[in-house]
Amino acid sequence: MGASTTAGGQSGRPTYPPGLRGLARFAAERRAALLVAFLLILVADAATLAQPIVTGHLLDAVIGRHSIVRIVALLVLIFVVGAVLSGIGGFVLSRTGEAVVRDLRVRLGAHLLYLRIAEHDRRRSGDLLSRASGDTMMVRSIVTTGPVTAVTGAITLIASLVLMARIDLMLLGVTVATMAVSFGAVFTVLPRVKPAALQTQASVGRLIAVLDRSLRAIRTVKASRAEERELREIEEQAAGAYSGGLKLSRIQSQITPAITLGVHGSFLVVLGLGGAQVAAGHLTISQLISYLLYLTTLAVPLVSVGQLMSDLQRGLVSFNRVNEILNLELEPVFAGPAQELETVAHAAPGGAAEITFEGVEFGYSDRRILDEVSFRVTPGSHTAVVGPSGAGKSTLLALVERFYEADAGRVLIDGRDVTEMPLNELRRMIAYVEQETPVLAGTVGANIRYACPDASDEAVDAVVAQVGLTGLVRRLPDGLDTDVGDAGVLMSGGERQRIAIARALLGQPRVLLLDEATSQLDALNELAMRDTVRNAAGPRCTVVTVAHRLSTVVEADKIIVLAGGRVAGSGTHQELLADSTVYQELVQGQLLPAAVVPHGRDAAGAEGRQQLDAFDTSDAFDDAEEPEVLAAGADALEMWRRAQRGTPGMRWLEP
Known part of the structure; x- marks a missing residue:
């Protein structure tokens, strides 16, 4: 992405509102790739949904002692097609995710470069670096994997429930009731995700800002023996990030087990009730196994949805932090359409300017x-x-x-x-x-x-x-x-x-x-x-x-x-020495008086100035570490100083 693309972007680049609406608009820019990944994963999920049906037919064939070759071949084909399509879809999602991070970082970097100086003065560079690194990675998952997982998971969930209803409505009712209890527990902890994520990201930003400040002035830090003080501030910000991360971990540790417990609890209940149905002759063994297989397929979309709800809260925090910078006003670098900044080695048109x-x-x-x-x-x-x-x-x-x-x-x-x-x-x-x-x-x-x-x-x-x-x-x-x-x-x-x-x-x-x-x-x-x-x-x-x-x-x-x-x-200089009290006070405070007096006051001054001019116009000052060069320059400067001592209104520094 060149300068022209970005600079023109003040008018050409879209801006995003905060929250879900802005996130949806940002994700829509990748709709083509997301659609391809969605279709591939959807077909792979359809293959997964077909597996319990084919497995049921396989059991019926085994029990009835019929040929199972074609059914096994079909089951293997379904497994292979589902795995291949799932892998390709996952790769498309990963590639899209990397593109999201790349484009977002380039856009954020470009925005920072074209941002008004006043905004840079108000913000800490370390926090800006944190937004360009950690926050962009969080945005990746909720822009790519999140939407596709949510949509395909919802479709898979609905399809599974429909197929399970065709097998046995009573078992479906038990399953939904058990799942509802676990998801109720999940929704009670979700509101705590966003504040914890905000604390974590803000603390990480401050931590990087402290590190950036310390490393930029590392000589001052060491010379001031301030390593421990800087370390204490680093520890304080790291503790804030740790505290926020720990809260997120606690919440996450409640979400996934709650959903898993719901799935496993449903499995046990269905296994017991379904066994009774089989014993009573109301259900065949193949139907029960097919139902249980569908129940296990629910685990993946349900866990994914629970994870997505948590990630969405964290991702929104990161998106808003990045979006806050992207919505800041840029410098009006260009007057018209985007064009390359001139960086050529020739003079700008026109002569000296007024x-x-x-x-x-x-x-x-x-x-x-x-x-x-x-x-x-x-x-x-x-x-x-x-x-x-x-x-x-x-x-x-x-x-x-x-x-x-x-x-x-x-x-x-x-x-x-x-x-x-x-x-x-x-x-x-x-x-x-x-x-x-x-x-x-x-x-x-x-x-x-x-x-x-x-x-x-x-x-x-x-x-x-x-x-x-x-x-x-x-x-x-x-x-x-x-x-x-x-x-x-x-x-x-x-x-x-x-x-x-x-x-x-x-x-x-x-x-x-x-x-x-x-x-x-x-x-x-x-x-x-x-x-x-x-x-x-x-x-x-x-x-x-x-x-x-x-x-x-x-x-x-x-x-x-x-x-x-x-x-x-x-x-x-002469006019201000005569007329300006402020200038006179400035002159009196200088440590290099030799240069503030008109040239050539007497013969010694003229000779000293002559030596200095000869010294200046040579290459001697390139070799300032040579002792003879230093001596020659010092002699000339000293002769010049002595010639100017005693000028009224000046305060001199004795050599």
Whole structure:
């Protein structure tokens, strides 16, 4: 199932109401396969119903000393046909069941991928994984085996009762009365199945969520010596799942024995009364044996119906959990008919884009983040956004990417409201490097090509050099084919950030959004990356950078200062130093003062800057572990620092 099929599915994919009605509608999508399986099993059951009749004739022939060859041959044929058809029908059901699980998991996975970011923020990923694994398996049985078993079982049950009535009505009445007692017991415990199933599935979802959280942060867990605390929470959720499972087991242990007891009790009663009927001459021995055989055939459909009633309650819980996600609103990725998302390695049409915020307001739940934010980013410029933590800097980028939509006001790109643009078109023109700089499991090359899987080797080599990864790639055992580990764990934080920036640049975007994209780089690599970002801005690309470290943004064409959800100032570094109290306070709190002062204050400063520029434009920063390289870079940085000390309004960190 491709992206196009799914994305178009917001309008093309059916949705289902909760409960039995939704389950029936979902099952109807497999009606052709279910009908084939139903017919095969029905014929197999018919063969089973014919066996007692033929067996009765066989006994009469034996008692009358007639030839039994043809009757035995017919009985064998009935046995073989019934077994073969039952096996084929069972295989069709199993195959359909596997298809149900496959399609449901793909549909659920696709839905999760196209789900709005706000929904992902509200839900735990572990619980979503539980729905895609355990819950889909529970749905399988009640969509495939359940309906076919119920219908064929009901038909077999009715047919058996009719044939038994033809043999002896009195024995049938005794049988039904005995069965009614056992089924009465079953119906008293069935209402307890659904709450127990709900407790079990919910606890399993929470258990997987806890495990997922712990494994994602396993280094933090170990460094915090929190293994026991995490284990206690795992034990708590596992205990909840155990308790629910135990309740289900208790209920199941009452349902099956009650039905079996009813069947066996009926058999004994019928055997006694039937024997008396035979002795009185009201019933032949062959009729009694045929009746008893029909009574045994009732056991299978009756037990199946009892099991189905229990499974149906559990399956409905799982179906509703899956259906809850499938009915959530998706992002409007496409404007028209389904089409493939563009993942090609060429520039989006048009040059650098203009970005405008007009009176934008936004908040998460009841917490206001942005309030009447307005500014303009000129095409081809490098604009930096700074401000205290929680000021809404990252939220600005999320609104441009349309991960969220503004509560009021407008976000415009080239004069077009982003909420009126197809997301496919919008995100094709934007490259986004988020704060956590995620690297996916796979190779270095696959991560760089992630947004543009068809990119040429030359294009990849170019961005690798552009972000300073050439030396690293040369040193890796398999070059670009080296595995990065789960979530990039085998790479350093700075290496992951450079891979993420290379991935963004490979697509030749019209807008480049960087959210703390150099926060894990050392000072030398940051200087080099700063030049890379500066060079990215131009006729082809508009760059917007969010950063806490002013050294990253000091050379931006324009700096926007956010505070308290509002724009507290905008301008160049020098202008804001003169006019903005908020910006001055931010500057005074920095730990890398060397980059926040205009270049070339005196000869020493000019010389230090010159050395840094020479160092940055070489490949030296690719070999940062070499002692002589570190020494050269440190000397240049120290010369630059000393030249800038004493600037008014700054607080410096002594080396």
